[in-house]
Amino acid sequence: MILKPKKPEPTWLASFIKPNILKGKAYSIQKEAITVKLDQNESPYDWPQAMKERVLADLVQQKWNRYPDGYSTEIQELLAKKLNITPESIFLGPGSNILIANLLLLLTARKETRTLVATPSFPLYAECLRNYEAEHAPWYLTDDFEYDVAKLKSLGPFSLLVLASPNNPVGNVLSKKDLVFLLKEYPQSYFLVDEAYYEFVDESFLDLLGEHANLILVRTFSKSLGAAGVRIGYVLAHESILCELKKITVPYLLNHFCAAVARACLTDDSFLNWTKEVRAGIILEKEKIFKRLAEICPSKGIFVFRSWTNFLLLRCASQEQAENLTRHLVKNDILVRNVSAGPNLTGCLRVTVGNLEENAKFLAAMAHF
Numbered sequence: 180m181i182l183k184p185k186k187p188e189p190t191w192l193a194s195f196i197k198p199n200i201l202k203g204k205a206y207s208i209q210k211e212a213i214t215v216k217l218d219q220n221e222s223p224y225d226w227p228q229a230m231k232e233r234v235l236a237d238l239v240q241q242k243w244n245r246y247p248d249g250y251s252t253e254i255q256e257l258l259a260k261k262l263n264i265t266p267e268s269i270f271l272g273p274g275s276n277i278l279i280a281n282l283l284l285l286l287t288a289r290k291e292t293r294t295l296v297a298t299p300s301f302p303l304y305a306e307c308l309r310n311y312e313a314e315h316a317p318w319y320l321t322d323d324f325e326y327d328v329a330k331l332k333s334l335g336p337f338s339l340l341v342l343a344s345p346n347n348p349v350g351n352v353l354s355k356k357d358l359v360f361l362l363k364e365y366p367q368s369y370f371l372v373d374e375a376y377y378e379f380v381d382e383s384f385l386d387l388l389g390e391h392a393n394l395i396l397v398r399t400f401s402k403s404l405g406a407a408g409v410r411i412g413y414v415l416a417h418e419s420i421l422c423e424l425k426k427i428t429v430p431y432l433l434n435h436f437c438a439a440v441a442r443a444c445l446t447d448d449s450f451l452n453w454t455k456e457v458r459a460g461i462i463l464e465k466e467k468i469f470k471r472l473a474e475i476c477p478s479k480g481i482f483v484f485r486s487w488t489n490f491l492l493l494r495c496a497s498q499e500q501a502e503n504l505t506r507h508l509v510k511n512d513i514l515v516r517n518v519s520a521g522p523n524l525t526g527c528l529r530v531t532v533g534n535l536e537e538n539a540k541f542l543a544a545m546a547h548f
């Protein structure tokens with residue numbers, strides 16, 4: 180007989196777990212057996228076989244009985260060289276989501292902190308803050324889903340502003356000019372900027388770290404570098420805040436596999452050039468999809484937002500239409516992300532740019548909706 184752990188009394192469990200966590204829901208991932216997967220903003224192109232073999236050969240050389248380097252100093256140095264930044268200003272972890280969760284835990288633990296979260300944006304931010312019972316308020320995007328710095332007048336000292344640029348699920352960006360204004364105007368506030376999709380725009384905020392002590396950037400290998408299945412992310416900031424982050428984070432975050440993948444990637448310029456070509460192709464495809472949708476969608480009452488990422492956001496005329504469209508796409512073996520439960524996202528679906536064949540299938544299915 181299979182052992183089934185005894186269920187604790189619900190009231191007893193409730194005496195340990197905070198009510199907001201008991202009420203909450205874990206992040207859910209659609210798991211339908213669908214071929215055209217356009218729901219998670221992944222790269223549609225897997226790594227070349229030769230790169231995978233290089234990683235495997237490296238892995239075989241590692242001592243699996245030994246812990247990996249506690250803070251991945253070798254990878255830190257390789258990445259520092261690529262980014263032309265000091266290694267101490269980099270903190271690596273298994274994906275950017277856990278790093279964001281830990282940064283939010285660290286920065287919102289004091290009652291005095293006023294946290295503002297770009298809305299709509301990546302739901303993880305607000306979910307973490309709810310779990311931590313950290314007070315937070317939305318910084319709403321405009322009706323046409325742009326950032327509006329004028330709405331931030333209330334940003335006082337000891338505030339934390341959390342945003343993504345480019346933003347998910349909208350695809351909009353905060354201009355560098357606006358960010359510089361905020362960093363200068365509110366030197367006593369922290370700005371946590373998630374740059375998960377920064378490779379898809381020409382503008383990065385990296386150079387601002389030299390001038391502004393109140394900026395923290397978070398990045399990932401999951402999107403443009405096409406390594407979502409490996410789990411590598413990093414924080415860029417002055418080492419003083421990273422030292423504090425270290426205290427609330429366990430060591431050995433990058434195992435031998437993550438480190439071997441990062442090493443292979445960061446020491447192979449031809450691979451990095453290949454990812455640039457892939458990215459250029461995805462951007463081109465996104466423009467094509469946008470143009471075609473702009474022809475197909477208006478007569479159906481569907482609006483498509485401009486995007487600076489590898490995905491597009493569609494707003495259907497109603498929630499019902501969004502659900503019908505999701506079902507219609509599933510019938511056509513296509514999975515997109517229905518994000519309509521999010522704040523101000525009624526009727527919205529997010530579609531990742533796939534490979535040429537997937538995009539053609541998606542557009543054909545849209546035309547027949």
Ligand SMILES: Cc1ncc(COP(=O)(O)O)c(C=O)c1O
Nearest residue numbers: 274275276301347375399401412
């Ligand atoms: C804005 C944003 N930040 C962070 C992440 C998490 O990425 P990672 O795979 O590095 O955890 C995502 C994933 O979709 C994202 O869209």
